[in-house]
Amino acid sequence: MKIHYLSVAAALAVVSIGCNGTQSSEEETKTQPEQSKTIYEAKIDALNTSVTGGATTGTARFAVEGETMTVTIDIKNAPAGIEHWQHFHGFTNDNEAACATMAEDKNGDGIIDVVETEPVSGTTMVPFNELPAKMEVGSDTYPKAAEDGSYHYEAKVSVKDLDEAFAKAFGNAGINLDKRVLYIHGVPADTKLPESVASIADIPAHITLPIACGKINKIQ
Ligand SMILES: [Cu+2]
Numbered sequence: 518m519k520i521h522y523l524s525v526a527a528a529l530a531v532v533s534i535g536c537n538g539t540q541s542s543e544e545e546t547k548t549q550p551e552q553s554k555t556i557y558e559a560k561i562d563a564l565n566t567s568v569t570g571g572a573t574t575g576t577a578r579f580a581v582e583g584e585t586m587t588v589t590i591d592i593k594n595a596p597a598g599i600e601h602w603q604h605f606h607g608f609t610n611d612n613e614a615a616c617a618t619m620a621e622d623k624n625g626d627g628i629i630d631v632v633e634t635e636p637v638s639g640t641t642m643v644p645f646n647e648l649p650a651k652m653e654v655g656s657d658t659y660p661k662a663a664e665d666g667s668y669h670y671e672a673k674v675s676v677k678d679l680d681e682a683f684a685k686a687f688g689n690a691g692i693n694l695d696k697r698v699l700y701i702h703g704v705p706a707d708t709k710l711p712e713s714v715a716s717i718a719d720i721p722a723h724i725t726l727p728i729a730c731g732k733i734n735k736i737q
Contacts, residue, residue: 555581557694559731561592561701564617565628568704569596571666573729577699584677588645590670595662595728596704602659602724603646603670605697605733608639609690614698616730624713631702631725632715638698638730641717642687643679645670645699650678652686655720694733701729 557579563572575592595601607614617634624633631641643649647658649672660670683692704710704723716722 553583554737555735556737557581557733558736559699559733561590561699561729561731562616563594563729564727565704567627568708568710568726569728573666573701575701575729575731577731577733579694579733581676584675586674586676586679588649588670588672588674590645590660590668590699592660592662592666592668592670592701592729594666595668595701597662597664597666599703599705600657600659600661601668601728602644602654602702603700604641604644604654604702605694605699606634606638606640607642607690607693607697609687611696612639613696614639614732616698616732617727626711626713628711628714629727630714630722631700631717631727634700634727634730638700641700642697643683643692645672647672649674650682652679652682655718695735697733699731699733700727702727704728 559577561575561577563574566572571594573592573595575590577590580587590603592601615637617629617637619629621633621637622629641654643652644654644656646656660668662668680692702725704726706723708723710722710726714722714726716725
């Protein structure tokens with residue numbers, strides 16, 4: 518990354534000399550670090566409010582600067598006192614993921630379960646728990662909502678480590694954040710869910726039940 522950055526700066530310097538003399542090359546170099554920051558955001562809206570009894574909402578921000586991606590997720594009004602699984606979901610081809618709507622409730626039980634999200638949202642990809650780059654979806658290090666249903670999550674992720682783990686799991690798809698959606702999951706274990714609510718692998722449905730989703734967009 519550093520070598521690449523230097524070569525860009527050098528190329529700009531050469532262009533500057535060619536066009537305007539040497540004066541502007543210093544300015545170009547100074548503005549480089551700002552330009553190398555890429556920011557993605559997701560506005561997170563509620564799903565399955567008939568189960569949660571309230572609208573879980575929030576925002577997520579992914580700031581990629583050089584080798585590090587800083588992820589911050591702020592959630593309000595989630596079921597209190599429990600951990601909430603959160604991941605970006607997406608497709609391993611070029612397709613752009615979208616958040617599920619009630620149109621995806623194919624079995625008509627009034628609940629969008631995680632399996633029903635797959636046709637529009639793709640598969641579970643990267644977990645936002647203690648160590649995202651480990652890509653261990655089934656973990657107990659996801660954030661826990663406070664008594665008021667809010668939580669703040671923040672993680673610094675090595676882009677290189679995440680790229681490598683992602684390639685191992687999903688081949689050449691690439692992280693491509695702006696083709697992904699962020700899901701927040703989880704209702705209390707004693708929530709009465711119909712038998713028709715499906716889950717993935719042998720994970721109980723109350724853990725994987727989607728409670729909010731946001732499309733990730735590149736904003737800078
Ligand atoms: Cu998920």
